[in-house]
Amino acid sequence: MxxxxxxxxxxxxxxxxxxxxxxxxxxxxxxxxxxxxxxxxxxxxxxxxxxxxxxxxxxxxxxxxxxxxxxxxxxxxxxxxxxxxxxxxxxxxxxxxxxxxxxxxxxxxxxxxxxxxxxxxxxxxxxxxxxxxxxxxxxxxxxxxxxxxxxxxxxxxxxxxxxxxxxxxxxxxxxxxxxxxxxxxxxxxxxxxxxxxxxxxxxxxxxxxxxxxxxQPDIAVNELDGKIFNKAINKQELGFYQDDFTVISTQLKTGKLHIRIIQDTHPGKDFELAIPNLEDVYFSNIATRIDVNTI
Missing domain, CATH: 3.40.50.300 (P-loop containing nucleotide triphosphate hydrolases)
Structure with missing residues (x-):
């Protein structure tokens, strides 16, 4: 059916x-x-x-x-x-x-x-x-x-x-x-x-x-392999990173703001390559439509 x-x-x-x-x-x-x-x-x-x-x-x-x-x-x-x-x-x-x-x-x-x-x-x-x-x-x-x-x-x-x-x-x-x-x-x-x-x-x-x-969820996640990077920053620095990168999500942990960005090449600046997940697929698609980075 x-x-x-x-x-x-x-x-x-x-x-x-x-x-x-x-x-x-x-x-x-x-x-x-x-x-x-x-x-x-x-x-x-x-x-x-x-x-x-x-x-x-x-x-x-x-x-x-x-x-x-x-x-x-x-x-x-x-x-x-x-x-x-x-x-x-x-x-x-x-x-x-x-x-x-x-x-x-x-x-x-x-x-x-x-x-x-x-x-x-x-x-x-x-x-x-x-x-x-x-x-x-x-x-x-x-x-x-x-x-x-x-x-x-x-x-x-x-x-x-x-x-x-x-x-x-x-x-x-x-x-x-x-x-x-x-x-x-x-x-x-x-x-x-x-x-x-x-x-x-x-x-x-x-x-x-x-x-x-x-x-399919698995295929969607695999498409982001090698494109998701994360970093812990101070909350006050978020605006600067949003100016330079596509920040798809943020999460506050123990006083530090952990950001995830999407980019085809390694961004440097102490970013670490992250294992993508379905949340990354979701946020990367809606990031241009709504503000997903409010703290």
């Missing part, structure tokens, strides 16, 4: 140009959509999820026109938005059972087994009888993940799914997504580079509504 996005654009009534001629092709497996807050990730997700109209462009899930055949798309879709509400006075178990019915799981015993498995996968079994209104933020997020997986969806969209999860819950979520198999397209929208490097075989970087890079 393939999801083909072609020349998708969206401008809101307030004048914000959220998507600018976005084109991507996604196959089965995990696809990471990486970008800063406000980059257009959620706008793209909502459009694919049939929750808002596009101004121009097309989206096809194999031969299915996503923008025109919304009901058919929703039968194949699992969606976890960045922010979602819950019915506060109903239990997680009952709510998942209800959603399963809406997704076409008519057999009661089948629904019971499905709901039990989902609750176990997201570590909510012991809290299944509790009303959703009593859940913490992390528990609600795990419930959202469970409801997105109902009905064996062919396309799963998860928008900032690890927000509010502690490290143990995040690892559980990683394992859960990794078990979905090769017959599902999973779009993971996030600003956390670790999420993409851990899970995704393909990814894209989006900023200010435009796709700046699309490819």
């Amino acid at each position: 393939n999801l083909v996005i072609n020349s998708l654009s969206k401008t809101y009534s307030n004048g914000v140009n959220a998507l600018k001629d976005v084109s991507l092709t996604l196959g089965n497996g995990m696809f990471g959509l990486l970008g800063p807050n406000g980059a257009g990730k959620s706008s793209l997700m909502r459009t694919i999820a049939t929750l808002q109209e596009a101004d121009t462009g097309s989206v096809f899930l194999d031969d299915l026109d996503v923008l025109k055949h919304k009901t058919e798309v929703r039968q194949l879709l699992g969606y976890l938005p960045q922010e979602f509400g819950v019915y506060p006075k109903i239990s997680a178990e009952r709510m998942l059972d209800h959603i399963a019915q809406l997704k076409g799981v008519g057999n009661r015993n089948e629904r019971k087994e499905l709901v039990a498995a989902l609750l176990d996968n997201v570590n909510l079994t012991k809290d299944k009888k509790k009303n959703l209104g009593t859940y913490s933020g992390g528990m609600k997020q795990r419930f959202g993940i469970a409801q997105a997986l109902i009905g064996n969806p062919k396309l799963i969209i998860v928008d900032e799914p690890t927000a509010g999860l502690d490290p143990a819950e995040r690892n559980r979520f990683y394992n859960l997504l990794s078990q979905l198999g090769d017959n599902t397209i999973v779009i993971l929208s996030t600003h956390i580079v670790e999420d993409v490097s851990t899970l995704c075989s393909n990814f894209a970087i989006i900023c200010q509504g435009e796709v700046l890079y699309a490819g």
